[in-house]
Amino acid sequence: MSRSFAQAAACGAFLGLSVLGACSTKKTDDQATQQPAPPPVAAAYSAAVLPAAAAAAPKLELTDSANLSPRFLKELRALGGAGAYAVRGQWLVMGKEDSVQFPLDLPAGKPVTYTSRQGGQTFTLTLTRTSYTTLRFAADAVGGSAGARHEEGTADLNPGFLLAAEVPEDSESQVSYGANEYQGETPTRTYSILVGIGPDADKAELSVFDATGKPLPQWQNLPTLRRPAL
Structure with a gap:
């Protein structure tokens, strides 16, 4: 027996039908104050x-x-x-x-390019969100003694975003900011891409590793990449 029905029975036993009506009103109020339903199903x-x-x-x-x-x-x-x-x-x-x-700071289906410079090198990272959890990416580095370099593939949202944001440090301001991580993998590479959240969505970080998980020197310590305002 539910708590509301038990209350109604007790009221009927001791206080009569008039008080029972008051208890029924309380039952209706209790139902009206229950938690709202989750967001409507799309x-x-x-x-x-x-x-x-x-x-x-x-x-x-x-x-x-x-x-x-x-x-x-x-x-x-x-x-x-x-x-x-x-x-x-x-x-x-x-x-x-x-x-x-789900993170929606990147527009669906629209390429967004982030850039940064370090010494004589220019780095670009182009991200296209293809679903709620997947990005298509292309990374390029030009200039410097290492010559041109190119990486591309897909990266998927790290489910750890449910628990906490990543907190990379902006190489320009030395201030940490919140970001979501996307992870990609090929037979010879693994990738970690951090995309800023909310007001920091104009920032991104890129790390590239070999198949054993060792950072590739030519992609290490990249400055924070930035995009123009959308």
Whole structure:
């Protein structure tokens, strides 16, 4: 028996029908003050909410898997204490109440170029957001004794953005800022791309490593890359 019905029964036993009516009013008020529903489901990007499994990671059954990369989903499931998840529009919903918005600082489908200079070298990083979790990138370095260099591929959002932002230091101001990390991998390279959040979305960082995880000298200690205002 629920607490509201128990209260109604007690009121009926001791105070009569008039007080019972007051208890029923309180039940209605309690229902009206319950937590609001999660953000409305966007049909194109919705996903089914599955019950949390006690002994296994949750299985996501997405109706629009193109907007969440397989790598992101795999790493999301691997997060400690993973429960039930759903995608509702631009939101990742966890459990019944918690939700977080996917990073949308980069416009969908529109290339954005960041640049920086160091000595006689110029670095450019062009990012195109292709889904809620994936970027297509192209990185170039020209000038200096190392000659021209080019890297390209795709990078996926690190699910750790749910827990905390990365905090790189702006090489120009020496002030830390919040950023989301995107990770990419090829047979010979791994990449880490940090994209600033909110007012710091004009900043980005790039790191390139070989297949063993060792930083490549020609891509080390790059100054913070910047983009023009959109």
